[in-house]
Amino acid sequence: MGHSDSQLGPRVGNQTVTDTVTDTVWDDELVPDERGRTSAPEPDCPVEVTLTAISGRWTTLVLRELMGGPLSFGELRDRLPSLSAKVLTDRLRDLEARGLIARRTHPGFPVRTSYTLTDLGRVLRPLLIELYRTGNTLAALRRSLPR
Incomplete structure (x- = not known):
């Protein structure tokens, strides 16, 4: 049962997201969007900026x-x-x-x-x-x- 299937809903607590292409689990708080989901420093990553x-x-x-x-x-x-x-x-x-x-x-x-x-x-x-x-x-x- 994933977070979206739970009784509490998809936005409870610290979420993790799995990238189905790479099977990488992302912490939503550390990496809330695609710009930070990289395997190397990228110039448009908010942390790098x-x-x-x-x-x-x-x-x-x-x-x-x-x-x-x-x-x-x-x-x-x-x-x-x-x-x-x-x-x-x-x-x-x-x-x-x-x-x-x-x-x-x-x-x-x-x-x-x-x-x-x-x-x-x-x-x-x-x-x-x-x-x-x-x-x-x-x-x-x-x-x-x-x-």
Whole structure:
């Protein structure tokens, strides 16, 4: 008797789906649709899309700093003093190319530039929060392991 035949109906609890072509059992919560049901990384898999968005050394820290609002290059350098100007420039260009931040030039002399998150960039806030929580939990569990 499958879930759809049960008295409780097809949407009770954590469901699994069997792909009849490959006989692979999929957890509906982990893989709710076809885009993630792959045997190799695919560019349209939502997990791969997310990992690509936050990939790169310093990327998550730059995004974190911009979560509070627009910042200039100098303000970002002040907040991340170990980050070289070259790497910061590379990260900002990359994040702008990904559509996660926008660069704005302000009139005047000298010309000032600020960086701000786009709507796409702001979508990453809950992910960054959860990554921090998960990392904190993993670190605590590692500390509790016998040595």
